[in-house]
Amino acid sequence: MLSGEKSLLTHHRVVLLELGEVQVEFIGRFRELFKSKNTIIEVGSEISLLSLLKKLSEKAGFDVVSHFLGSSGEPMEEYSLIILNGKAVNLRRLSEYVVKPGDRVVLSPSVAGGG
Amino acid sequence: MKGYAGKYLTVDLTRGKTSIGRVEESMAINYIGGYGFGARTLYDMLPNPAQIDPLSPENVLIWWTGPLAGTISTAGNKYSVFAKSPLTGIFGFGISSGLFASELKSAGWDGIFFTGRSEKPSYLMIDDDNVELRDASHLWGRTTWETEEMIKEELGDESFTVASIGPAGEKMVRLANITNERNRQVGRCGLGAVMGSKNLKAVAVRGTKDVEVFDIEGLVRFIADLNERCQGPATEKYRIYGTPANILVHNKLGCLPSYNFQRGTFEYAEEVSGEMMLKTHVKKIIACAGCPIACDHVNQAREAYEGATSSVDYESLALLGPNCGIGNLDIITKAVEICDTLGVDTISAGNVIGWAMECYEKGILSKDETDGIDLRFGNGEALLEALKRLCLKEGKLGSLLAEGVRRASQIVGRGSEKFAMHCKGLEWAAYELRSLQTSTLGFAVSNRGADYLRSGSYQVDVKGQVDRLRLDRSRGKIVYDGENIYAIIDSLIICKFTRGIFKSVDEFAKLYTLVTGLSMTGDQIIKAGERIHNLARCFNVKCGISRKDDYPPPRAFEDPLPDDVVKGAVIKREEYDEALDGYYECRGWSRDGIPTKRKLLELGLNKEAEEVGVEA
Ligand code: SF4
Numbered sequence: 001m002l003s004g005e006k007s008l009l010t011h012h013r014v015v016l017l018e019l020g021e022v023q024v025e026f027i028g029r030f031r032e033l034f035k036s037k038n039t040i041i042e043v044g045s046e047i048s049l050l051s052l053l054k055k056l057s058e059k060a061g062f063d064v065v066s067h068f069l070g071s072s073g074e075p076m077e078e079y080s081l082i083i084l085n086g087k088a089v090n091l092r093r094l095s096e097y098v099v100k101p102g103d104r105v106v107l108s109p110s111v112a113g114g115g
Numbered sequence: 116m117k118g119y120a121g122k123y124l125t126v127d128l129t130r131g132k133t134s135i136g137r138v139e140e141s142m143a144i145n146y147i148g149g150y151g152f153g154a155r156t157l158y159d160m161l162p163n164p165a166q167i168d169p170l171s172p173e174n175v176l177i178w179w180t181g182p183l184a185g186t187i188s189t190a191g192n193k194y195s196v197f198a199k200s201p202l203t204g205i206f207g208f209g210i211s212s213g214l215f216a217s218e219l220k221s222a223g224w225d226g227i228f229f230t231g232r233s234e235k236p237s238y239l240m241i242d243d244d245n246v247e248l249r250d251a252s253h254l255w256g257r258t259t260w261e262t263e264e265m266i267k268e269e270l271g272d273e274s275f276t277v278a279s280i281g282p283a284g285e286k287m288v289r290l291a292n293i294t295n296e297r298n299r300q301v302g303r304c305g306l307g308a309v310m311g312s313k314n315l316k317a318v319a320v321r322g323t324k325d326v327e328v329f330d331i332e333g334l335v336r337f338i339a340d341l342n343e344r345c346q347g348p349a350t351e352k353y354r355i356y357g358t359p360a361n362i363l364v365h366n367k368l369g370c371l372p373s374y375n376f377q378r379g380t381f382e383y384a385e386e387v388s389g390e391m392m393l394k395t396h397v398k399k400i401i402a403c404a405g406c407p408i409a410c411d412h413v414n415q416a417r418e419a420y421e422g423a424t425s426s427v428d429y430e431s432l433a434l435l436g437p438n439c440g441i442g443n444l445d446i447i448t449k450a451v452e453i454c455d456t457l458g459v460d461t462i463s464a465g466n467v468i469g470w471a472m473e474c475y476e477k478g479i480l481s482k483d484e485t486d487g488i489d490l491r492f493g494n495g496e497a498l499l500e501a502l503k504r505l506c507l508k509e510g511k512l513g514s515l516l517a518e519g520v521r522r523a524s525q526i527v528g529r530g531s532e533k534f535a536m537h538c539k540g541l542e543w544a545a546y547e548l549r550s551l552q553t554s555t556l557g558f559a560v561s562n563r564g565a566d567y568l569r570s571g572s573y574q575v576d577v578k579g580q581v582d583r584l585r586l587d588r589s590r591g592k593i594v595y596d597g598e599n600i601y602a603i604i605d606s607l608i609i610c611k612f613t614r615g616i617f618k619s620v621d622e623f624a625k626l627y628t629l630v631t632g633l634s635m636t637g638d639q640i641i642k643a644g645e646r647i648h649n650l651a652r653c654f655n656v657k658c659g660i661s662r663k664d665d666y667p668p669p670r671a672f673e674d675p676l677p678d679d680v681v682k683g684a685v686i687k688r689e690e691y692d693e694a695l696d697g698y699y700e701c702r703g704w705s706r707d708g709i710p711t712k713r714k715l716l717e718l719g720l721n722k723e724a725e726e727v728g729v730e731a
Contacts, residue, residue: 088578
C-alpha cells in the first residue's frame with residue numbers, strides 16, 4: 001500500500017482513500033436518500049462529526065443532521081444510528097465526536113429489535 | 116372490569132370435559148394479563164414442577180390473551196402460551212400475533228387451559244360459547260398451512276382463526292412451535308411439542324361478541340394519538356425494511372453472528388440484507404390486527420426454490436443465513452418455509468444446525484453421523500435437508516438435532532458443549548455475545564433462557580450509551596429496568612415494536628385504565644412488572660435454577676472475536692460476575708440468584724416467600 005493511503009474493506013472491495021478523506025457508507029433509508037452506498041468527503045484534517053454531517057448535507061441537498069437530532073436537539077435514537085470506526089455514536093453526545101482522515105463512518109437506521 | 120372477558124376455559128383432554136373459570140379483579144390488577152397471568156397460573160397449577168416431565172399428561176398448556184386483545188388498542192392483539200418447557204425444563208413461554216387473540220376475546224374467553232392427554236388426535240373448536248373437542252385424526256401428519264385450510268373448510272367459515280402444530284409438534288421435537296395464520300408463531304421453548312404430547316393438533320376460534328372497554332371516547336383519542344406516533348420516526352425501520360434491516364447494521368457493529376457464533380461479521384451480508392430483500396424478494400408486507408405499522412415482510416423465493424414463500428424476520432434470516440454460512444436469500448426463504456410448515460422455531464433450528472456444521476467441520480460429527488450429508492457451513496442443500504430431518508426426527512441427524520443444542524451437545528460430547536450456543540437450554544438468538552455485552556447479561560439472566568425479548572438490553576449497546584465490549588456493575592440496573600418494563604408490555608400484551616411510541620410507563624397505565632376501568636398508576640404497573648418477573652423466577656427456582664444457570668456459554672469467555680471492528684472482544688469472567696452481582700442486588704435476590712423473602716413479601720408474593728424465598 002502506498003504511504004498516505006488507507007485501505008477500507010467494504011463489500012469485497014478495497015477503497016483507497018486519498019490523504020484527508022473520509023468514507024461515509026449508507027445503510028437502509030440513507031441509501032435511498034443519497035442514492036448511493038457510499039461517498040467520500042474531503043475533510044482536510046480533523047473535524048467534528050457534526051461538521052461532517054453538515055458537509056454531507058451540502059453535498060446531498062438535504063438536512064442530514066435532522067435524521068439524528070430532533071428540532072430541539074433531542075437525540076433520535078429510535079430512528080437513526082451513526083457508526084464511527086465500528087463503534088456506535090452516542091447521539092446524546094453527538095457534538096463531542098471528532099472525525100479524522102481515514103476514519104470510517106456509517107449512517108444507518110437504528111437497530112430494529114424484539115417483536 | 117372491562118377489557119377482559121372475565122372467564123377462561125379449562126379443557127381436560129383425558130376426560131374430554133370442559134369447565135369455566137373466572138378471572139378475578141385482584142388477578143387482573145396484580146398480574147395484568149399475558150405473561151403475568153401465565154406466570155401466576157403456571158406456578159399454581161404445577162406446584163412441584165421439578166417432578167413434571169414436560170411431555171407427560173401431567174404438564175399443563177395455558178393460553179392467555181391480555182386486556183387489550185379485541186379492542187382498538189394499537190398493536191395489542193397478541194396471545195401467549197405457557198407450559199413447563201420440554202426444551203429448557205423451566206418456565207416455557209411464547210407470544211404470537213395476528214388475529215387469533217382478538218377472535219378468542221371476541222368469543223368471550225381470556226384464556227384456555229389444557230390438562231391431561233387426549234386419547235386420539237383432536238382439535239378444539241371455539242365458536243363463541245359453543246366449545247367442542249373434535250377428531251383430528253385426518254389432520255395428523257399435515258403441515259400447519261394445510262391444517263389451517265382443512266379446518267376452515269371443515270367448519271365452513273373462513274373467519275375461523277386457527278393455531279396449530281405441524282408434524283414436528285406431533286413428533287415432540289423439542290424445538291416445535293405453534294403457528295397461527297401461516298406466518299405467526301409462538302416460537303420458542305418447544306411449546307408445540309407439549310401440544311403434540313397432548314394429542315392436540317389445533318385450536319380454531321371464531322368470536323362474534325363485542326369487547327367492551329371502560330372509556331371508549333378517551334380510548335379513541337389516545338389510540339388516535341398512538342397511531343399517529345406509529346407513523347413517526349420511531350417505527351419507520353419496521354415499516355420499510357422490517358427487522359431484516361438489522362443485518363447490515365449488525366454487520367457494521369461486528370455483532371451479526373455467523374458460522375455458529377465464531378464470528379461477528381459475515382462476508383455476504385449485503386446479499387442477505389433487508390435492503391436486498393426488499394428489492395428482490397419481498398412479495399407483500401402485512402400487518403397484525405389493529406396495527407398501523409405493518410412490519411411483516413413476506414418473501415417469494417426464485418430460481419431453484421421458486422414457489423417457496425415465507426415471512427422472513429431478522430432472527431430467522433440471521434440464524435438460518437449467516438449463522439449457517441448461507442448468503443443466499445432463496446435458500447433462506449425456503450428454509451423458513453420448511454420451519455413454518457413443519458412447525459419448528461427458526462431461531463433454535465438455525466442455531467442447532469450451525470452447531471452441527473461446526474461439529475462436522477471440526478471432525479466431531481462424522482459423515483455417518485450426519486446420515487451422509489455434507490454438513491459444511493454455506494452448503495444450502497445440506498441446510499435444507501438437515502432441517503427437514505430435524506422437523507421429522509428422521510435418521511441419526513434428525514433425531515439428534517430435534518433434541519435442541521444443549522441435549523445434542525451433551526449426547527455428542529467431544530468438546531462440542533463448549534460451542535453449544537444456549538443458556539438454560541434455549542438457543543441463543545442473533546445477537547453476538549462478546550460484542551454486545553449488556554445484551555449478553557440480559558439474555559443469560561432471562562426467565563426463558565437465552566432470550567432477546569425479555570429486557571431489550573442490547574439497546575444501550577447498539578446506541579453507544581455504554582462500552583459494549585466490557586461489563587460493569589451498573590449493567591445490572593439496565594437489565595433490571597428493561598425486564599420490568601418488558602414484563603408489562605408482555606402482560607398487556609403490546610407488540611414490542613411499538614414500545615418507542617410510549618412516552619413513559621404512565622402511558623401504559625393510562626391505556627390499561629382506559630380499557631379496563633381499573634385504576635392504575637405508572638408506579639403500580641411497574642411494580643406489577645417486577646412482581647411478574649419474580650413469580651416466573653420462583654417457578655424456575657423450584658425447577659433448580661440458581662446463579663450457576665445465569666451464565667452465557669463458554670465461547671463468550673474463551674474465544675475472542677476475530678472480526679476487524681471488534682477484534683479480540685471477549686467477556687471477562689470477573690466483569691461478568693460483577694455485573695451479575697449488580698443485577699441480583701437491584702432485584703433484591705441473594706448472591707446465588709434466589710429471590711429473598713423480603714423482596715417477595717414486598718411484592719405481595721406471600722406464598723412464594725414461604726415456598727421459595729431465602730433470607731437476605
Ligand atoms: S409491528 Fe409488526 S408484529 Fe407488531 S403488531 Fe404490527 S405488524 Fe404485528
